[in-house]
Amino acid sequence: MDSHDLDLDHDSVYDGLLGGDASQWAFGTDFEDPLAGVDTTIPAGVDGAVLAAYCLMLGDDALVYAHRLSEWTSNAPDLEDDIALANISLDLLGQARLLLARAAAADPSVVPVLPDGSPVPPEDALAFFRDESAFRNVRYVEAPNGDFGVTIARLLLFSTHRLALLQRLAASVDPVLAAIAAKGVKEVTYHRDYAGRWFVTLARGTEESRRRLVAGLATVWPMYAELTRCSDVEARAAEQAFGVDPATVGDEVDAVVEHVLATAGIERPDVPASGTGPLGRTGRHSEAMGRLLAEMQVVARAHPLGKW
């Protein structure tokens, strides 16, 4: 062991303090590229700019919702649900990294330009250095968590919708997007079951838990319509066979939600959809988004060179 190089010894707690190991830095600690070695060639018949814009939509939904759900960490009703919501958030964050990396590979011009020497990888640049109007997530995912009843109602509709989308996207003509979706299907299946079980449990629990769930459902229901509205980008993505028109999963989502409502003994809310047009998909967000981004991005923006 005389020739053993301590700088290369990963087991040493002092490793990296001398600058030999990049893993001390805020950026570049993980895979520099979550798609390392993956063939990101754009398939024939696919417009790279549209593919990037579409992946930003799917990725931003996951990223922003992951951030919202992470706010439950240390605040959930009990330890198991604290951990469950953190896990769901982590799965979505992983999906976001892959989707944002896919967007950056499909059209590098979507990635914000950072100072020379910045080690920030493209998916982090997209997450932390875009302004609010450049985010393409639906407003549905940026709304404040509310109480546990609101959170469960929101997660049920979101995960049911996303699972239906990802199942179809697993057949995307873009093999990268197809692989990311196929992976996500396995994860979101657990998310939907979690939300569905809690939905039924709260509905059949106490008068108070049922009251809160019904109120939560009424809160998220009008906003849900935004997920099923087809933006121009989604329409073109569907035309080019790498994306899905979100309106086409409406019936499937409806059937699942109907089943959960029936099991829970809860009436379908009689409230109209709010807003018109694609809203969040065109970068027009609600007041809550600014505060969410301020918290999510403040540290990264203060240190664009990624060293602290």
Add this chain to the structure above:
Amino acid sequence: MVSALAVAATVTDPEMPMLTLVDLGVLRDVDESGDRVTVTITPTYSGCPAMATMRDDLVHALQDAGYDEVDVKVSLSPAWSSDWITEHGRDRLRAHGLSAPGPAPTGPIPLTLAPVRRAIDCPRCGSADVRLTSEFGPTACKAMYQCSTCLEPFEHVKEI
């Protein structure tokens, strides 16, 4: 010189160090061409934070063994399945107090509104009288159980 495959096969999972990356089914390929070694791994979960450590551990192990040029590639398709955990890996899980996954689900995805019923035994006392406490555990790949006989809590590696 030990082959690159043999070196890579000794690297363990950072969260479950009783398993090698081979046991876990994460190590997909080790290719030696000339001075360069290319290792291909597949993520267990999209957001698994252990992937970065696996990558670093592979690079360090191979460099310590004399392979200077090491690339670690990601393979996303087919998606990792708990079915890829080897029999040896399953034995190691049980020997360390964890419950091994059953067969991964296939076909249409059911909505499961009742708690999942898995036919599993307590890895400590062998009792089949166990109850699920949470489908989400300390890492993305585990659910939490408690044995109703010996009362010990234990972790179950989820089917995916």
